[in-house]
Amino acid sequence: MREPARSLQPLQAPVLLPTSASSADCPGRALLNWTGRIAFSSATLDSGDVLVFAKGVNHVAGGVQCLYRYCGETHAVVASFPAITSVQQVTRCPAPPIHLNSRNTEFRVTVAATGEDPIPTLVTYRPRQSESGSLVAPEKNLICACTMIHNVSKFLREWVLYHAAIGVDHFILYDNGSKDDLADQVAQLRSAGIKISTVPWPWIKMQEAGFSxxxxxxxxxxRWMAFIDVDEFVFSPNWERSEKPSKSMLEEIVQVDPDVGQVYLWCFDFGPSGQTSHPQEGVIQGYTCRLKRFLRHKSLVLLAAVDHSLENAIHHFTLKAGFKSIRSMQARVNHYKYQAWTEFKHKFKRRVSAYVADWRDPINLESADRAPGLGVDGVEPVDWAQRYCDIKDNLLQKLSSRWFGNGLGSPGSQDT
Incomplete structure (x- = not known):
């Protein structure tokens, strides 16, 4: 349940409703125990495999079973198979037998640790429908960008327009329960010619599953996917003398040997840079002072090289045998992490990763994910606006000003 609803309303058992008239065989029913293990989503792939996303089934010793049953029948399992892979919150299952698929009926699908009861499920499986019409496969985008968002619409325009200008063809936003004007922002970007999609992903602390x-x-x-946040901007100092952005800029970063499946980009973390509120001209123009050393990386991932398990650590994926990861020597990520306190304080509400403690929890206090020296109270330090400032770095600020004028964060900024 979305955070505002959890904090303001008494919890009630949700009711699972059919998504269409054809779902009548899967009637709505109250889910009484939904705080523990649960299968919450699925996806049928082009290969026919079925991905089941489940909380509470990760790295189970002894294996995992995939179970299909007719809707409305709690115990009548019609097919059971060993999982192909089961890592983190993602289980890859074989599809039901063809003779069951041919009935054009719906199934519940869930998973179970071998020898244990199946976990409760919200997931309905329907056979993937074959597409009719054109025999020509749609053109594949060279570079896409995927991110998970929660109430960050004010930052979206700058992030999208910048990356579209340097080579991102399609933006995929996993919406983690946003309550701001996301729909309006997306509509405006589409009207400007940007290819952008949103995927509802309301489950708390399921970022790894979303990226899978x-x-x-x-x-x-x-072909390639950039997994970066909306406060992270891919940048190369080699672009410093470019008079205008080019869609070939990111393409040059992924011009690598055939056995390279992932390109790491070092992250440089920027501080508040004296700002006490969100800079109206955007984060690139507003934040120009950073820490000297880098602590983390983000990645451009060749999707065909991703391991069948889909295992990831948010910053990178496990790759299939025969592929390797390399570090880019020409590009980096400007991470506008420590912003003005009015913005940064929202990070204390919750973290989206399944394996990262919320900052109010007094555990893993030395984690690189935390703000050094901040503690767990979420109280603004007196010197916050001057913190995390080792080096003045305005390379991207000057470049963006040359390319886009008054800043991509302002209403009158240039569209691509």
Whole structure:
């Protein structure tokens, strides 16, 4: 349940409703125990495999079974198979037998650790319908960008227009329960000619599963995927003398040997840079002071090289045998991490990763994910606006000003 609803309303058992008239065999029913293990989503891939996304089934010793049953029948399992892979919150299952698929009926699908009861499920499986019409496969985008968002619409325009200008063809936004004007922002970007999609992903602390879903379901439409946040901007100092952006800029970064499946980009973390509120001209223009050393990386991932398990650590994916990861020597990520306190304080509400403690929890206090020296109270330090400032770095600020004028964050900024 979305965070505002959890904090303001008493919790009630949700009711699972059919998504269409054809779903009548799967009637709505109250889910009484939904705080523990649960299968919450699925995706049928072009290969026929079925991905089941489930909370509470990860790295189970002894294996995992995939179970299909007719809707409305709690115990009548019609097919059971060993999982192909089961890592983190993602289980890859074989599809039901063809003779069951041919009935054009719906099934519940869930998973179970071998020898244990199946976990409760919200997931309905329907056979993938063959597409009729054109025999020509749609053109595959060279570079797409995937991110998970929660109430960050004010930052979206700058991030999208910048990356579209340097080579991102399609943006995929996994919406983690946003309550701001996301729909309006997306509509404006589409009207400017940007290819952008949103995927509802309301489940709390399921970022890794969301990125697995993104990697698996876009292999037919995207060759490379940039997994970066909306406060992260890919940049190369080699572009410093470019008079205007070019869609070939990111393409040059992924011009690599055939056995390279992932390109790491070092992240440089920028501080508040004296700002006490969100800079109206955008983060690129507003934040120009950063820490000297880098702590993390983000990645451009060749989707065809991603391991069948879809295992990831948000910053990178496990790759199939025969592929390797390399570090880019020409590009980096400007991470506008420590912003003005009015914005940064929202990070104390919750973190989206399944394996990262919320900042109010007094555990893993030395984690690189935390703000050094900040503690767990979420109280603004007196010197916050001057923190995390080792080096003045305005390379991207000057370049963006040359390319886009008054800043991509302002209403009158240039569209691509």
């Amino acid at each position: 879903h993104c990697a698996a379901t876009h292999q037919s439409s995207c």
